[in-house]
Amino acid sequence: MDLPNDWIALLALVFILGAKHGLDADHLATIDGLTRYNLRIAPRRARWCGSLFSVGHGAVVMLIAFGVGVASTAWQVPEWMEDLGTWISIAFLTLLGVLNLRAVLAAPTGDMVATVGLKAGLLRRLQATSHPLAIAAVGALFALSFDTMSQAALFAVTATRHGGAGHTLALGLAFTAGMLLADGANGLWIANLLRRADHRARIASRVMGLMVAAISLSVAAFGLARWLRADVSQWYEGRELLVGGGVILLLAGSFAIGNWMARSSRLATAD
Secondary structure, three states, rough: OOOOHHHHHHHHEEEEHHHHHHHHHHHHHHHHHHHHHHHOOOOOHHHHHHHHHHHHHHHHHHHHHHHHHHHOOOOOOOHHHHHHHHHHHHHHHHHHHHOOOOOOHHHHHEEEEEEOHHHHHOOOOHHHHOOHHHHHHHHHHHHHOHHHHHHHHHHHHOOOOOHHHHHHHHHHHHHHHHHHHHHHHHHHHHHHHHHHHOOOHHHHHHHHHHHHHHHHHHHHHHHHHHOOOHHHHHHHHHOOHHHHHHHHHHHHHHHHHHHHHHHHHHHHOOO
C-alpha cells in the first residue's frame, strides 16, 4: 500500500482505513455476539459493546505502531511482508464473502441474519462477557493478527518520514478514531435491531449481510486485479481516500436501504 506524503492527507487516509477496518466482517460478527449477550445480561451496556471493543483494539494498534516507530531507525518492514499481507487479505475476504452470502441464503425467513466472521467463530466463547474491561480485552485480542500488525507497522514506518514518535502516535490515534466511529455506530445499530426484532429488522439484517458479502468479494477481486495488472495499481494511486470512503458509504447505506425495503414491504402487505 502506498501512503501519501502530505501529512494531512495521510491522517485523513489512515482515519478512513480505520473506519473501513472497523467494518470488517470479523468486527461486525464479534460486536453482534457481544451485543446479543449483553442485551440479556446488561441491557444498558449492550449499545456500547462496539465502542468498548474498538478501544481495546485501538490500544494494541497504537502500542504496535509506537514500538515499530521507535525501532524503525534500525529496521525496515521487508517487502515480502506487504506481498504476503495482500494474499492473506484476498483469501480471507473471499472466504468471508462466501460465508456471509451463504448465511443470508440459508437463514430461515423469520430469523435475523448474523454477520459471519472467521476469528469471531474461533473466539466465540470470549463473546460471553459483560464487564467493560473484558469487552475491551476481546478487542485487544483481535488486534493480534497479521493484517492489523502489518498495517500498524506500515503506519509507523511512514510516520518516521514526517517526524518521530509523536507522528506515529498521531497516525495510530487517527486509525483508532476511524475504527471507533465505525464500531461504535455498528454496536448501536445492532442493539437497536435486536431490541425491535420485527419485520423491518429482519430485512435490514439481510441487506447488511448481502452488502458485507458483496463488498468482501469485490475488495478481494480488486486486490487481485491490482496484483496482476500494473495499470490497475497505477489507477488506484491517489484514489485511496475515494475508494475507502466509497466502501464505508456502501456499508453505512445498507441499513437505510434495508429500512426502505422493509417499509415498502410492510406498506404493500397492509394494502
